[in-house]
Amino acid sequence: MWRRIWTLFKTRNHEFFRDKSALGWNFVFPFLIIAGFGFLFGDNGKTLYKAGIIRTEVSETASMNLSSNNLKFEIFRKTNFIEFIDFKSKDAAIEKLRHHRIDFLINPDSGKYWVSKSSPNGYIVEKLFHASFYDKPETFIKQTIKGREVPYVEWLFPGILGMNIMFSGLFGVGYVVVRYRKNDVLKRLSVTPLKPYEFLTSQILSRMYILLTTTFIVLAGCMLFFKFENRGSYANLFIIFALGGFSMVALGLIVASRSSSEEFAGGILNLITWPMMFLSEVWFSLEGAHPLVQQFSKLLPLTHLIDGARKIMNDGAGLLDIKYQVLMLTLMSIVFLVTGSVLFKWQKD
């Protein structure tokens, strides 16, 4: 039995590691995402709002004299996280404001500003604009968060790794087994002494090996290049990645259990991955989202995988701190695995 499992494990690994395009994509994709977000949301470059400034030749001369309005404007201009964009034409600037390309528009020389009534960002920038003229309130005392804060990119990083594990687990098993069935490779294997559970075990083990290897290489690479920090234990991180990966592979087995159409399997896999990508807090937090959305999110394995990984990497959580995530991923894995194994058929329907 083990010789057959080991043989197919090696065979599948050969297929994966020799397929240069798939291999490259598995490594390059997360690097590109992290690099892109690092560039967009780096500590110095992060902007939340955009404000337009109307500058004419006259007003440029006027600004040299720093009139009263201009002086106030210069204080406002020092506000962090607002990007200021110069416009020479008032009409062009108002058009941008109308289409929410900018959140706020000001002409310091004339002392006028414009906001769109329908823009929440515009409302916030207007408040910031007014606040910049006042001194700090004396009734409240400013406090700062103790310890190192978590930059957005470091918060995002476990999400990207989780998303990569999701794609690798689901498509790596789901798509491959469907292709084997379509090309009659499964049919050929079915007439050997190979048992279905031996075949499935070999595919699961191979995908887990590939998935964990690529994840930790990407993790090491990102830490090296982007100086990310893991505040928890690598052993715990391995456990949560392994459990999360296993649940994805098991879910992929359900998709692959019967179908022989790559198009159909691709559609189903997209149907599974897209909601997870948006509702499992890969890119943004669901804090404040509708309670039903938050509850639905708890049904998705990616939510628990990313939640656990973030707690370990960002907060230094131990295994006991993530016992809920571990339990949920274990339960989901068992349910998916049993369902996929029961449904599995060698042949096309």
Place this chain on the structure above:
Amino acid sequence: MQPILEVRNLVKCFPEVRAVDDISFIIEPGTCFGIIGPNGAGKTTTIEVIEGILSQTSGDILYKGKKRGTIFNEEVGIQLQNTELPMFLTVKETLDTFRNLYNNMADLDDLVETCHLKDIINRDNRKISGGQKQRLLLSMALANDPELVFLDEPTTGLDPQARRNLWDIVNLIKQKNKTVVLTTHYMDEAQILCDRIALMDYGKIIAIGSPAELLEKHCKGTTLSIKNTINKNMLEKLPWEWFKIQDRIEIHTNEINECINFLLENKIDLSTMVVRSQNLEDLFLKMTGKQLRV
């Protein structure tokens, strides 16, 4: 001698078709048994039911006198009709993979030599020709040094030279005293390779026996083939069985001299005439009224 395989009253029904319709036959060890018929005759369904890929609707299949169990999968070798090879593997790795699925592994060097794979042993599966692929698929069927080998249309789509190469390999397998079950729609292939054949059409066996027995029993005569320039009235006057095959007329006769005289007397142009002994193709035509390869 106990048959290595016995099929009794086998029936396989699909929702809209009775693909195998109550067929029975036995296969002696060390022989080559051919299942012959046109596309859709039920050859592949029959062989796939025996192999265990499909389940039978009714009937019995006995391997060495017993129902097929796990030992069947260990002791038989199977070449399917259309199988893709695993991607990104070399020929050697593919063979090793399949050898390792069995408890009884054939010797690798022996396999390579038997199936003429030496020149391509380290080549990627994706870079081998059609004939080389068929040889590799055949070697995969021999990966467990099987007693019984199923070959489902192994030469379909191959050029004449590749077909002959494969026939040589099948003959080598026969020489090793293995039992071969072969499906084909090439009559020459069946006549050269098979010791016994079953002729199938519409899921039924319409004739069974050795090629010589079948020809002796059903096709003793001669086939005269000429281009179809004979008018309809004349054809109806022909005292022998005749068939229209594309743009030619084939006349089956035991009296070739009389037949030629008749045609000459009726001023039929014999410049395109071909005369040959009857073969299995003629047998099939005679029994079903249609060509084998359609």
